[in-house]
Amino acid sequence: MRIVVTGLLGQYAFGGVTWDYIQYLIGFRSLGHDVWYLEDSGAWPYDPVGQTVSEDCTYNVNYLAGMMSEFGFGDRWIYRNGADGKFHGAGETAARDLIRNGDLLVNVSSAGWLRDYDFGVKHQMFIDGDPMFCQVGLLDPKNADYAARVRAHDSHFTFGLNVGKPGCLAPDTGIRWKKTVQPIALDCWPMQDDAVPDRFTTVMNWASYAPIEWAGKLYGQKDLEFEKFKQLPQRTPQRLEMAMGQGIGSRRPTEELRALGWTILEAGEVLPDHRSYHEFLRTSKAEWSVAKNGYVQGRTGWFSCRTACYLALGRPAVVQETGWSETIPAGDGLLAFSTLEEAVEAIADINDHYAEHQAAARALAEQFFDAKKVCADLLEQAELI
Numbered sequence: 001m002r003i004v005v006t007g008l009l010g011q012y013a014f015g016g017v018t019w020d021y022i023q024y025l026i027g028f029r030s031l032g033h034d035v036w037y038l039e040d041s042g043a044w045p046y047d048p049v050g051q052t053v054s055e056d057c058t059y060n061v062n063y064l065a066g067m068m069s070e071f072g073f074g075d076r077w078i079y080r081n082g083a084d085g086k087f088h089g090a091g092e093t094a095a096r097d098l099i100r101n102g103d104l105l106v107n108v109s110s111a112g113w114l115r116d117y118d119f120g121v122k123h124q125m126f127i128d129g130d131p132m133f134c135q136v137g138l139l140d141p142k143n144a145d146y147a148a149r150v151r152a153h154d155s156h157f158t159f160g161l162n163v164g165k166p167g168c169l170a171p172d173t174g175i176r177w178k179k180t181v182q183p184i185a186l187d188c189w190p191m192q193d194d195a196v197p198d199r200f201t202t203v204m205n206w207a208s209y210a211p212i213e214w215a216g217k218l219y220g221q222k223d224l225e226f227e228k229f230k231q232l233p234q235r236t237p238q239r240l241e242m243a244m245g246q247g248i249g250s251r252r253p254t255e256e257l258r259a260l261g262w263t264i265l266e267a268g269e270v271l272p273d274h275r276s277y278h279e280f281l282r283t284s285k286a287e288w289s290v291a292k293n294g295y296v297q298g299r300t301g302w303f304s305c306r307t308a309c310y311l312a313l314g315r316p317a318v319v320q321e322t323g324w325s326e327t328i329p330a331g332d333g334l335l336a337f338s339t340l341e342e343a344v345e346a347i348a349d350i351n352d353h354y355a356e357h358q359a360a361a362r363a364l365a366e367q368f369f370d371a372k373k374v375c376a377d378l379l380e381q382a383e384l385i
Helices: 015-030 058-070 092-101 133-138 141-151 222-228 254-259 274-282 293-297 305-312 340-352 354-369 371-381
Strands: 002-006 034-039 077-080 087-089 104-108 123-128 155-158 199-205 212-214 217-219 239-245 263-266 286-289 317-320 334-337
Touching: 002 015, 002 092, 015 034, 015 104, 015 274, 015 305, 015 371, 034 058, 034 092, 058 077, 058 087, 077 092, 133 141, 133 212, 155 371, 199 274, 217 293, 222 293, 254 263, 274 305, 286 305, 286 340, 305 317, 305 354, 317 340, 334 340, 334 354, 340 354, 354 371
Parallel strands: 002 034, 002 104, 034 077, 104 123, 123 155, 199 239, 199 286, 239 263, 286 317, 317 334
Antiparallel strands: 077 087, 212 217
16 A cells, blocks of 8 residues: 655654654554655744744754655655745655545644645544543534544544543544554664663653643643652652653743752753654663643543653553553553552562563563554554455
8 A cells, every 4th residue: 555644753853753653654664565754734844943933944854854764765755844835855746646646644643634635545544642632622613624624534543542431531522433552663662671770761741732621620731740749759769850841831840840859851952853862761761751631630541652662672661540551451561650659669669670570561562562563453443454
């Protein structure tokens, strides 16, 4: 099949974002398909150097070209500048031919709306990476155009492993959501058994956007959940090192967190690209992380791509429960917590049985997140194979 993956790899030229999208391309290619990357979000380019939106897409195009070359996709990519509508990479003719004559369009996390194309592509697949927030947004009358575009897809997937199940608060949108997880290209994340610094880490943003309201409740971001656990360094001798964005309005309480014992690193400075992101995870002993308040309150079953990358490296993870343990087993290599006491106990468990947790972490990655398996499952659930 000729498969077109959309994303924001060029728009947000950061390490974690790169891995979010490139691993779909790698996964589908590993199945023998002809895979292309098309980025046409309609957005003006974001310049990470100037930290501002700009009409100049030079940085974005150069970054994208480098990534496509490094991962072996050559010229099978297109970037359209939202500021002037110009196409880069393989160009406009190739882009329009892909959407007119392709076999599958994979719209990852609402990244590609392709407003002025002649659609003939045989199957359109939508992948929701933000459960609870996505479903509430689809029911908001102000988002009628967005909802119509989502519903126009032929199949709909979500990282919310519990969406549609009893106990999950994500509202019914009338869409039959199929379940999926982020694909991890295991060859890019080989098992590590070397000595590492004694630090539990994560990569996160304090708050990515404003809370939403549904059925009389507010559903917010990681800042709300982190507050519940900010005393953690007082309860464990384990070094806790966070590469953390300051969030909307730069409201992260940096000095307070440092005074409590957290090591806070500026994510934009220490993780400028996919290589430094990979190295940060590789040189961590394990991960400790919270999830967005909306994922937790909504009991969505969301699970992080970042955490799956830690697991692939053989780095155990202690992550907040969102309901994911109903699908992905917790206890060996991957531990869930909902309370401060559970977080303390899980960290101690990792440290007391580290080698066993390392092996179990890699085994979980191979079982649940292998990009070839995940992408094959997408095609099977969509009835394309």
